[in-house]
Amino acid sequence: MFALRRIGLRLLLGVAVLWGAATLTFVAVFIIPGDTALLILGGPDARPTQEAIAQVRADYLLDQPFIVQYFHYLGNLLQGDLGQSYRLRIPVAEAIGQQLPSTAALAGFAALLAITLTVAVALASAQRRPWIRAIVSSAEVFLASVPSFVVGFALLILFAFTWKLLPSSGTAGFPSLILPAATLALILFGPLSQVLRNELEEVLEQPFVLTARARGLSDFAVRIRHALRHAAIPTVTMSGFIVGGLLGGSVITETLFSRQGIGGLMLASVYNKDLPVILGVVLLSAAVYVVVNLLVDLLYTSIDPRVVTA
Amino acid sequence: MSRPSTRGRRVLTTAAIAVAATALLASCASAGGAAPTAAPASSEPVEGGTLRLSISAEPGCLDSHSISATQQALLGRLIYDNLVTLDRDGNLAPYLAESWDISEDGKTYTFHLRDDVTFSDGSPWNAEALGLNFEHMRDPATKSPLAAAYIAPYVDGTVIDEYTFEAHLAYAYTPFLYGLAQSWVAITSGKAIQESPETLCQNPIGSGPFVLDDYKPGQSISYVKREGYHWAPEWLGYEGEAHLDRIDFTVVPEEVIRYESLVSGQYDLTEALPPQNAAAIQANPDFVYENLIRTGSPSVLHFNTSRAPFDDIRVRKAFVAAVNRDAIANAIGFGTYNVKDNYLSSKTVYYDPTTEGKLVYDPKAAAKLLDQAGWTERDADGFRTKDGTRLQVVVPTTQSATPSPLLVQLQGEVKKVGIDLVIDQVPQAQLSERRYAGDYDALSGVWHTNTPDILFIRYHSSEITGERIGQNSSYLKDAELDELLQKTRETPDGPEAAKAYSAVQHRLLELVPGLPLYENQSQWAYSKRVKGIEVDTSHPIPVFTNAWIED
Numbered sequence: 001m002f003a004l005r006r007i008g009l010r011l012l013l014g015v016a017v018l019w020g021a022a023t024l025t026f027v028a029v030f031i032i033p034g035d036t037a038l039l040i041l042g043g044p045d046a047r048p049t050q051e052a053i054a055q056v057r058a059d060y061l062l063d064q065p066f067i068v069q070y071f072h073y074l075g076n077l078l079q080g081d082l083g084q085s086y087r088l089r090i091p092v093a094e095a096i097g098q099q100l101p102s103t104a105a106l107a108g109f110a111a112l113l114a115i116t117l118t119v120a121v122a123l124a125s126a127q128r129r130p131w132i133r134a135i136v137s138s139a140e141v142f143l144a145s146v147p148s149f150v151v152g153f154a155l156l157i158l159f160a161f162t163w164k165l166l167p168s169s170g171t172a173g174f175p176s177l178i179l180p181a182a183t184l185a186l187i188l189f190g191p192l193s194q195v196l197r198n199e200l201e202e203v204l205e206q207p208f209v210l211t212a213r214a215r216g217l218s219d220f221a222v223r224i225r226h227a228l229r230h231a232a233i234p235t236v237t238m239s240g241f242i243v244g245g246l247l248g249g250s251v252i253t254e255t256l257f258s259r260q261g262i263g264g265l266m267l268a269s270v271y272n273k274d275l276p277v278i279l280g281v282v283l284l285s286a287a288v289y290v291v292v293n294l295l296v297d298l299l300y301t302s303i304d305p306r307v308v309t310a
Numbered sequence: 311m312s313r314p315s316t317r318g319r320r321v322l323t324t325a326a327i328a329v330a331a332t333a334l335l336a337s338c339a340s341a342g343g344a345a346p347t348a349a350p351a352s353s354e355p356v357e358g359g360t361l362r363l364s365i366s367a368e369p370g371c372l373d374s375h376s377i378s379a380t381q382q383a384l385l386g387r388l389i390y391d392n393l394v395t396l397d398r399d400g401n402l403a404p405y406l407a408e409s410w411d412i413s414e415d416g417k418t419y420t421f422h423l424r425d426d427v428t429f430s431d432g433s434p435w436n437a438e439a440l441g442l443n444f445e446h447m448r449d450p451a452t453k454s455p456l457a458a459a460y461i462a463p464y465v466d467g468t469v470i471d472e473y474t475f476e477a478h479l480a481y482a483y484t485p486f487l488y489g490l491a492q493s494w495v496a497i498t499s500g501k502a503i504q505e506s507p508e509t510l511c512q513n514p515i516g517s518g519p520f521v522l523d524d525y526k527p528g529q530s531i532s533y534v535k536r537e538g539y540h541w542a543p544e545w546l547g548y549e550g551e552a553h554l555d556r557i558d559f560t561v562v563p564e565e566v567i568r569y570e571s572l573v574s575g576q577y578d579l580t581e582a583l584p585p586q587n588a589a590a591i592q593a594n595p596d597f598v599y600e601n602l603i604r605t606g607s608p609s610v611l612h613f614n615t616s617r618a619p620f621d622d623i624r625v626r627k628a629f630v631a632a633v634n635r636d637a638i639a640n641a642i643g644f645g646t647y648n649v650k651d652n653y654l655s656s657k658t659v660y661y662d663p664t665t666e667g668k669l670v671y672d673p674k675a676a677a678k679l680l681d682q683a684g685w686t687e688r689d690a691d692g693f694r695t696k697d698g699t700r701l702q703v704v705v706p707t708t709q710s711a712t713p714s715p716l717l718v719q720l721q722g723e724v725k726k727v728g729i730d731l732v733i734d735q736v737p738q739a740q741l742s743e744r745r746y747a748g749d750y751d752a753l754s755g756v757w758h759t760n761t762p763d764i765l766f767i768r769y770h771s772s773e774i775t776g777e778r779i780g781q782n783s784s785y786l787k788d789a790e791l792d793e794l795l796q797k798t799r800e801t802p803d804g805p806e807a808a809k810a811y812s813a814v815q816h817r818l819l820e821l822v823p824g825l826p827l828y829e830n831q832s833q834w835a836y837s838k839r840v841k842g843i844e845v846d847t848s849h850p851i852p853v854f855t856n857a858w859i860e861d
Contacts, residue, residue: 032737032739032740033737033739033740033743034737034738034739034740034741034742034743035739035742035743035746036739038739038742038743038746038779039738039739039742040453041453041455042377042378042455042456043378043738043741043742044738044741044742044745044746044755045378045755045757045781046378046455046456046779047378047455047456047459047767047779047780047781048453048454048455048458048459048779049448049450049454049458049459049462049778049779050777050778050779051448051450052450052452052453052454052455052458053779054450055450055451055453056453087370087371088370088371088511088512088527089371089376089508089511089512090511090512095527098526098527099527099528102529156567156570160570160571160574160576161570161571161573161574164574164575167571167576168567168570168571168574168576169364169560169562169567169571169576170529170530170560170576171526171529171530172530255563255564256564256567258364258529258560258561258562258563258564258567259529260526260527260528260529260530261528261529264528264529265527265528268370268528271737271738272738272739273739
């Protein structure tokens with residue numbers, strides 16, 4: 001009962017977050033200078049007729065004041081209608097639906113790679129000799145601080161252009177997923193690994209670890225069965241950061257690797273002031289955050305029953 | 311505290327690395343793509359195969375009437391046919407129209423259409439379909455950025471019989487047919503226009519040699535061969551179906567990657583080859599490099615002649631004389647750009663070569679002209695002033711990580727004679743607005759089109775934005791020029807038209823509405839394994855109807 005009420009409250013809060021995000025985005029795009037109708041009709045190098053301009057203004061309410069446009073949008077949103085893309089001329093839900101699978105595949109595979117790499121490296125390097133930790137730690141700091149396009153370019157130069165092992169661009173098949181996912185994963189790995197390793201080192205100092213060792217458990221088993229479980233909590237706390245990294249990182253990664261996806265869609269939409277699509281993507285990202293945070297909350301209690309969040 | 315054994319540690323680390331490495335290698339073994347090999351040339355076309363291309367951008371919509379994107383020149387040729395075409399010499403030639411008659415007054419066009427053409431949705435090509443196309447182009451609901459303007463004088467049409475259509479124009483407009491030969495004015499299925507116009511962006515229906523197979527906006531477009539196609543224009547020298555089974559386009563926005571992935575063999579052809587890689591690709595024996603001049607307007611920095619300082623022709627002439635265009639074209643185009651010294655591309659029909667050499671680089675003359683115009687004082691930064699005002703020229707441009715290299719070069723050139731060129735980077739939306747509000751001193755741009763009517767579009771006073779949207783970005787208003795331009799539109803093709811266009815070109819050199827820089831180049835490269843590529847003269851882009859891939 002208590003848990004259900006907590007979930008209900010969180011969902012309600014989530015709706016407020018979505019509404020706030022939509023409103024802020026609406027205002028932000030609205031105040032960007034520039035005539036949206038002219039942009040829809042081909043930008044500075046086109047010759048639209050007067051009639052076409054009038055039609056666009058009327059169709060998209062661009063001749064109406066802000067408040068009319070805003071409430072019209074909210075009204076449609078409440079009915080589940082995200083509107084129509086100015087640029088692609090299809091419903092926003094469809095536009096996002098076209099791009100979502102490839103971003104989901106990229107983000108999913110990148111998260112898998114990042115977590116596997118993080119756990120493997122942290123387990124292998126925690127409480128080891130100083131020179132090992134120095135090497136691992138410098139690699140982490142380097143990857144956490146270097147811009148993702150530099151990492152992406154390095155991978156491209158090595159694997160695509162020099163050794164010709166992997167395709168440099170496209171969304172066709174698993175091979176084209178590897179380099180962009182590795183780029184995202186390496187970027188996430190830096191900070192994640194630092195957090196997990198530090199935590200592991202602390203946990204490995206705890207008395208219960210000594211007890212476990214005294215019971216004759218191997219080092220490997222101690223690390224996997226006991227230490228990792230305790231050390232995982234701060235890493236799970238960072239899931240918001242992971243989701244943010246995956247969504248934000250996908251913009252650059254998708255552009256660099258010429259991949260289809262939400263990042264590319266968002267970039268083109270911002271460039272073209274395609275307000276309905278921008279709002280759609282913002283709402284989607286906000287919803288993902290809300291859901292992930294809720295899941296993390298629930299996950300805490302299952303990892304460590306002592307944790308009860310309000 | 312006891313330290314874990316060294317051995318256990320090693321095993322774990324090695325295992326992690328091994329797993330990662332195997333995963334990477336195993337999944338990519340087949341992904342490399344065969345490197346192009348120079349096989350002995352065989353003359354017999356090979357049937358089948360997939361052509362893989364990379365392009366710099368895609369329009370977001372594939373309905374030719376709803377877009378103005380450059381890439382449509384190339385994309386449109388695949389799924390659409392046009393009413394007329396330009397042959398290898400750039401002359402009008404039959405396509406979906408077998409022939410046409412133009413009335414004495416130039417206002418009525420009678421088209422005699424082919425009777426053996428169908429669209430890929432099975433509907434027939436006929437006079438009714440042509441009428442529906444004209445209506446669709448100018449229907450405000452189509453939101454046409456370009457096609458509607460090209461057929462603007464079209465009033466209405468009459469279906470004379472199944473395969474004869476009469477188009478009525480408001481005034482004599484000789485460029486009409488040239489416009490109809492362009493990809494943006496290509497012919498769409500009449501049935502689709504009537505039944506589902508809202509689906510044409512994502513699912514365009516034409517009568518061309520290929521049919522859309524799969525469209526992933528922002529990412530890729532795939533086409534498959536149209537079975538039974540046999541109405542290619544005569545100049546292609548080939549009538550049947552396309553040889554290729556399939557054409558796959560991938561959008562590769564980064565130019566470095568466009569070049570590298572072409573060379574590494576992931577793609578067979580790339581559109582928009584970056585000029586800095588031109589020398590390398592030319593030296594590479596596995597590739598063919600094309601560097602062709604687009605017709606229409608070259609790259610010009612247009613002066614806003616409606617306000618200071620460019621309302622003074624002496625300042626305009628001084629600006630032109632102050633710039634070493636050879637140096638700029640070389641630096642920007644890495645030696646691949648052709649310098650231009652008038653306002654019409656040299657490949658456009660009725661281009662007059664006697665206009666060449668009239669605009670020369672002469673910094674001394676530039677300084678003298680500026681003195682004469684009263685810009686005699688200098689401020690602390692070395693820029694010229696008049697009555698305490700600096701000789702400043704604001705040029706807005708689209709926002710980017712690095713400012714336009716062209717404008718930076720120009721800035722350095724004109725600084726030498728005391729002109730302060732200010733580069734104003736603004737978002738695309740704002741640039742459109744300022745462009746149409748005339749809020750700038752100069753604006754750089756190109757416009758490729760297959761007709762010398764570009765001169766009307768660019769420099770006739772009726773094309774100044776105000777009541778309507780126009781492309782006269784130099785705000786040029788000259789009664790004599792207007793009269794000459796009107797005459798070019800009304801004069802039928804032939805020696806008279808050549809004379810009229812020549813007069814316009816000479817008048818423009820007197821008015822100096824801008825600084826011509828270099829020709830608008832179309833650069834692309836492809837693997838030598840690809841044979842039979844033809845070049846469209848309407849826009850110098852590859853046509854793939856005859857293309858095939860060597861085994």
